[in-house]
Amino acid sequence: MKQMMQIYRDNRDAVEGFLVTTISDNPRQDFDDLQVRNFFKRLPCLSDMYLMNAKGEQITPTWRRHDHDMSLKGSDRSYFINRIQFDEKGNYISNPYICANSGKPKVSVARKYPDGKIAVFDIDVVAVLSKMHLIDSNRLISKLSVGVYALLGGGLVLLALFLGVYGLVGFVKALISFGDETLQHVFKSIIGITLAIAIFDLSKTILEHEVFYRSLTPEEGNEYKTLTKFLTSIIIALSIESLMVVFKVAIDDIRNMNYAFYLISGVGILIVSMAVLNYVGRKKHKGHE
Structure with missing residues (x-):
């Protein structure tokens, strides 16, 4: 608007x-x-x-x-x-x-x-x-792009719903199980729900910017905001997964803790990359003012 x-x-x-x-x-x-x-x-x-x-x-x-x-x-x-x-x-x-x-x-x-x-x-x-052709007109290529993004974005929404249901089913199984199975179901439930949230956030971003509001000319720096929002979802999801890996390795075999360290290091690199992206985006935006 x-x-x-x-x-x-x-x-x-x-x-x-x-x-x-x-x-x-x-x-x-x-x-x-x-x-x-x-x-x-x-x-x-x-x-x-x-x-x-x-x-x-x-x-x-x-x-x-x-x-x-x-x-x-x-x-x-x-x-x-x-x-x-x-x-x-x-x-x-x-x-x-x-x-x-x-x-x-x-x-x-x-x-x-x-x-x-x-x-x-x-x-x-x-x-x-x-x-007056001041915003995107109803050309064939525009309609085709909207249709493709709507189809694929809708597919991501369905995938996110499937993973969410999978995670909730795992949570129910964890409630009615005992012993090691309970922990396994808890891990699977957290993984499914976390991935569902990340994928849904990605699909929502695609539908917002490429389908519902595609006709409006993007404002300066909008591409940085979209990428930052996507990276934020990925970082949150991977951070939760890293925590789960640490717990699982600590329970099963502490000698595999280096794999958890690699995953946490990767999350740290993503955080630094996003900080650099935000800095470059703000600097470019100020340069156009």
Whole structure:
């Protein structure tokens, strides 16, 4: 959301010019069904629209792309008029806001006509940025990439769920077993659940950045954040596994403790590598400011 808002702010003049020009193409102020359909046809990013009189009373239903809402006709919207200021051409564009009904970012465009009537158009911000090619467009290669990442990311989620169930089953077996079997089931349970958490975190990162929010232009340094998040999950998982190896070696054969030392040393190298990565990432980000 922050990235999308930044894109809107960086291109605000162009976006507002596009919206005002498109809406001003039709100078008529008495909206009929044909005119409303033409507005929605010209503006795919238009979510709903309505007409008010000079006192702020809504005098039409709220038109949407495929239907309309008659319940809002006659409602008092003077609060909207009282807090806005039209330009010399009778246009006003609000700041981006989150719609209470849909939860999507929108802007409201108002146009005042000579007889005092005011038309209000609610615009979907993500849709208008996509139409102006300011964010990733719906090209075939983009759809293919999203599909592949969604399929593989979903596969990782299923694998994480399988390992999680495996770990929970091992925990149940540990509760009903005795002796050496109990410890073996405990180790297997911890390994399964830890791997499930690490794999799920990786799949969540892939789906977030390559599927659900792929259309938003990545912010500077985002690749470092993604890699750092993945490394953090791996380090946590390996740290727990190292602790399990130490306990298991201490119980079975203390002479194999060197293998546990190698694993712990590897975790330490990963921690140092992640610290260097964070340092380089912050330094590069400051260099672009």
